Amino acid sequence: MRLPFLLLPFLVLLFLALPAAAQNNTLSGYVRAAATGEALIGATVAIPGAGTGTITNESGFYTLSLPAGSYTLKASYIGYNDFSSNISVTGNQTLNIVLEPASNELQVVEVEALTLRQKLNDTRMSVEKLTTKEAKLLPALFGEVDLIKTLQLKPGVQSGGEGSSGLYVRGGGPDQNLVLLDNALIYNPSHLFGFFSVFNSDAIKSVELYKGGFPAQFGGRLSSVVDVDMTSGNNERIQATGGLGLISSRLTLDGPIVKDKANFLISGRRTYVDVFTRQINRLSEDQPDYNPIPDYYFYDLNGKFNYKLGENDELTLSSYWGRDFFKFKDDDFKFGFDWGNSMASLNWRHKYNDRLYSNTSAGITSYRYTINNEIDIFSFSLSSDIEDYTLKTDFDLFLSGGHSLKFGGSATRHNFTIGRLNFDSEDNSQTFRAGSNLTATEFGAYIADDYQVNAQLSLNYGLRFSGFNNGKTYFALEPRLAAKYNLTENTSLKASYASMMQYVHLVANSGASLPTDIWYPSSDYVKPQRSQQVAAGISQLFGNGKFLFTNEVYYKWMERQIDFRDGANLFVNDDLEAEFLFGKGKSYGNEAYIEKIKGRTTGWIGYTLSWTYRKFDSENPGDVINDGRWFPTRYDRRHDLSIVLLHQLGKRINLTGAFTYGTGNAYSLPVARFAFQDVQGQRASVVPIYSERNGFRLAPNHRLDLGLVLKLNPKRGSSDLTFSVYNAYNRRNPYFVYFDQIEDEDSGQTLKFQAKQVSLFPIIPSVTYNFKF
Template sequence: MRFPLFLLPLLLVLLCVIPGFAQTYAVNGIISSTDNGEPLAGATVSVPALQAGSLTNEKGAYTLQLPAGTHTLQVSYLGYQPISRSIRVSNSGTTINLALQPVSSQLQEVEVETNTLRQKLNDTRMSVEKLSSREAKLLPALFGEIDLIKTLQLKPGVQSGGEGSSGLYVRGGGPDQNLVLLDGAVIYNPSHLFGFFSVFNPDAVKSVELYKGGFPAQFGGRLSSVLDVDMNEGNNESIHTSGGLGLISSRLTVEGPVIKDKATFTISGRRTYVDVFTRQINKWSEGKEDYNPIPDYYFYDLNGKFTYKLGANDQLYLSGYYGRDFFNFDNNGFKFGFNWGNTMAALRWRHKYNPRLYANTTLSATSYQYTIKNEFDVFSLDLTSAIRDYSLKTDYDLFVDGGHSIRFGAMATYHGFTVGKLNTYNGDSLTIGAGSNYKAAEFGVYAADDYQVNARLSLNYGLRLSGFGNSGKVYMGLEPRASAKYNLSETVSLKGSFASMMQYIHLVSNSGASLPTDIWYPSTRYVKPQRSQQVALGVSKLFGNGRFLLTNEVYYKWMHRQIDFRNGANLFLNDSLESEFLFGKGRSYGNEVYLEKTKGKTTGWIGYTLSWTERKFDMEDNTEDINGGNWFPARYDRRHDLNVVVLHKLSKRLSLTGVFVFSTGDAYSMPVARFAFQDVEGEDAAVVPIYLRRNGFRQVSYHRLDLGAVLKLRPKHGEADLTFSVYNAYNRRNPYFVYIEQRKDEGDGRILGFQAKQVSLFPVVPSVTYNFKF
């Protein structure tokens, strides 16, 4: 089944010809800040006498339909001085650009609310989830470790990789199909502790946006989602310190001005300290009979950002991230070491040519690598894989009369791949050296227009041209994008989107979860780029005097050149890894229902997803097939996914939170029978499992309840609170994985049969975290 793409332009044309309001003319413009010239998203622009109003989009643009004549235009934005301006509207249309003055710095902290339900209703973009670190800090967390990505897993269309995992599986895509950006630079492995926590320190993050569909043209390189993370820029008035002490980690952030009203900084650090206790236990137990040492594990990360105002029209932003995980084991001369992590640096220059034209130029370097080291006596082994990027990109924002906000730009990235580099040593002598190195280049150019046709209709359409070159082979592709929003009334909007995406690098993994040992692999002559098309339609309804927003979205996604592995594939120490690949198709479709409340003492959301995710690998594209060439469910195919989040402010000092999660169990492969044969020597029978279908079985359904409470304290200086969490409150033994255990005769050891056993990971886990700010 293929979506009739030729109908898409027809749909947009039909929307365009829907009549607007009679005898009215367009008034449009840009609302920005006098402080730094940044556009203000979510500002209210209205003419109260006519009961006409609008909210600015993410670029600060607005459009009103007003009759000809003189009117009083009012503009307001939380944290800024409101203004009132008399305007003259003619039959040729009018452009009014205004700048708002920030409120006095003598005020205490001002909470600027930009993520309102009405703004979501009027946003042209669809399938977008926005989250602030303030919201994430209110929810109960595993071991008290606040995690922005796990909070996003509670949104419809977003699934986790398993119990406690911070992996993202968005609308049927795998973990390698998510583009993760930190201040515009790519982060390749956004996980700590083998995927249980994300690399994003909540104190260092200002906001997170997750695009599930309707991707803007400036994003490319992945199929399923874009996770865009912005770091805090630092307080420009005075030095502030904040942090938290938890069960397994502590964090500390310092921010403030370097030069008042000109330069600011913020530095955040976080470290786990379980290793401090395990080392002491090992020390106390050393020398005891039958003693096995506890492995040593810890992680840390550092975030930093520096901003500098060069002048009225220029600003510099320097961002950095460094994070590492360490796992070590040492026992009786055998040493095993494993470390992995990300490094990122980005320098951005923002330039204002005039009130209509802005440019952002970013130079970034990012890397991810892991290293495994084994030592036994005089023998040692090192295994390393890595990917390193150097990128340059420029984005322009141009605001044009008539309701057009145009964005265009270009990017270029140099990729360096180290795939499975192995060195073995006997003493100081190298005995074996293996592995592959690749160098590749990727580029993209794009242009897009966010067009507010009238007060009811807005369009966003664009085109991206991307390319990738490696060892003389060049791939190129066109990626059209389009989305539309039409307001049926002040409280009801219809939205639709289409996006085509290309992905030139691939994650090689023999596991359904994203692990540190996964290998990034480039497109080559044999391995072609992945491609997807996604179409989505939705309706949004605002009710309860603007306190509730109900949305319903349906989507269908086609995925091409998906990668899997032959049965018995060798993924390590293989210089011809491409020979182990199989290529196939994928499809994902479903319905997402979302109810959200953001105002009042009780807030939260309910999200439900009904979806199907399938793969197909047949003889048409390969020398062998999977599952007989038939469609089969992906491991993360889950028919039902329900999330309920409730936050209740009991008093000024005490807030209660609750999260309930239910989902269909993961699909997995299980042998349906076993064949036993015995050799002529009379040894034990060899047993060979027989598999009929890939992922033909289901784990039992997953569900749990998390509870939390936040108690604000009254310190002499600053702010503080105690956050209590209970993860898995009713102690549900959810499956982590299933394995097969042999049942043997106690007398002669003969195999009597086999039994499936479930392994559960987390029982009820209470925790407490002390947070402070001064």
């Protein structure tokens, strides 16, 4: 009987709102730039005295619901001067706002600071938004700026381990994150075996992370939505942006094709460690103890094209192509491994009238990996991939009385190639083929209403209908609800509930997301995963609006979670479903967060106290894990702390620092060993004995990163030198633990097993030169 408990926060907020109920009027209009008339998307429009506000949509349109009275209306947008006007609301009315470009950097800082009030007044909760500008100021591993790693510094978000770009959000696994790039799905958003994300900072404008209270337009995953927005080309002139780092370089070109009508952006990035390792191999190949260094590099390409068809129509074509390559070759052995994502998405935005808009997109996305191996006269290749074709449409309808409707639908065709193996001898006398191809269709439809009940209370509620067909058809209803109530001008209460379904699953044989993991569809035997999450919190502005404090509590239930039998074979297995086990999970915790984005010193402190468990019990003893008892997942982390500070030392120098602390990962280690002896009494083998799943903890993980950004003064454009020190006090954080077998030198008998820790990164300094002209 969870339903009454889930509804309790919303009933409290509705009760608080009843005394303030009043007849409201609608204030709406557009926010545009003064010089060009361009619609300003995401501009803030607020009535601070009424404790209400909103942001403009894709057409620069806003709407507010207010009771009759006199107010001060304020509007802001990064790079533009603030707008302020005294208004009198007596009925439904239209007010278009024009913003003038800011004349100096100080005004830009003031505009950015208003986003704290925007967060306070936003109905949505459990949302984190990050811009590339913020991420580029923070210290980075090898100088490579990574938006996903920056998200790991927010409460409720954890990494899979040292240096990893994986996201574990509120107890969910890496496969439970819906990662979108300009509305197109990205299946494996990482390079270098998970150490870097696929998102080139020069090609990305912003990223928005939803940890809970998911809007109804999102579906298909359980734990989070990572909505990445590529930047658009410049409308005024052609410009170049790039950087030269220790392991990679990047270059972006953008500008107008037809002024004020069409523009383009092309961005590329490549690592070049392989250039040096190949040269080392050439110089060393004549040495008697020559041991070649493997080749590794990755690259990615982003492209975006915008074309304004007319006053009411705009086309956008976005694309991404990225690949990783790992190669090794000697006289007897040749090994190659490559993997990567590709996507293309065509979006058509259309304005029917001042109150109805649509965005229709058609896209294709794929992820694949291939392993090639040649030994003597034999060769084999192993590959797996998933390819999607998607068509979806979203509508925005603004109604009177404070209602903003959003509705639409989508359909996706999935094509799976699972464990495709080809084995051949040089003379073709021996051949072997294995693997399977599967297809499935996923579809969804939704409707949601963003309703401003009065100046104190706003609601966002909706319903998503989802389905999946792979021979077996599944349907589900996914209700969503979020509420915000303003106790005072600077204090708001928020609550949310979301039900989510996941029909496509990641088959992984480790705690980290690897390129060789396989995506597998729901079927007769493999049921879709489901989660329900409820959250409640308080937001408080203080210090004359300089600081925002939020505190959220959440509880999440998960059903039909997937794990694997001991010794499961996940490769070249045409009966993969026989290796699956199904259980349930739960995660709950508290997230506290304080942020400051105004002044010379800015930053945030985030702390999460959380618990994450799984349970696999069954009447069949072979389908039980940990004797059917609850056990912590590997990424169960009791305490997670992050402190991020940015200080403007002068006009040209910015200092940055980031400190993180986390409870060590849960780990399974043997508690004893059983020795077998042969008939002569000699020890033949030693078998480890485990007690419970993930019953031990690795040492805590903590690290300090430091950075300095020095702005240069070139004759043309702008540039800077970014110095970073990763792991400044050289903490050797645990990556994994293994046991070394200590033997007697005379008898060869095993005396003991000694645990040893493997760490990845010591202190690593780096420097990057960034430019724009």
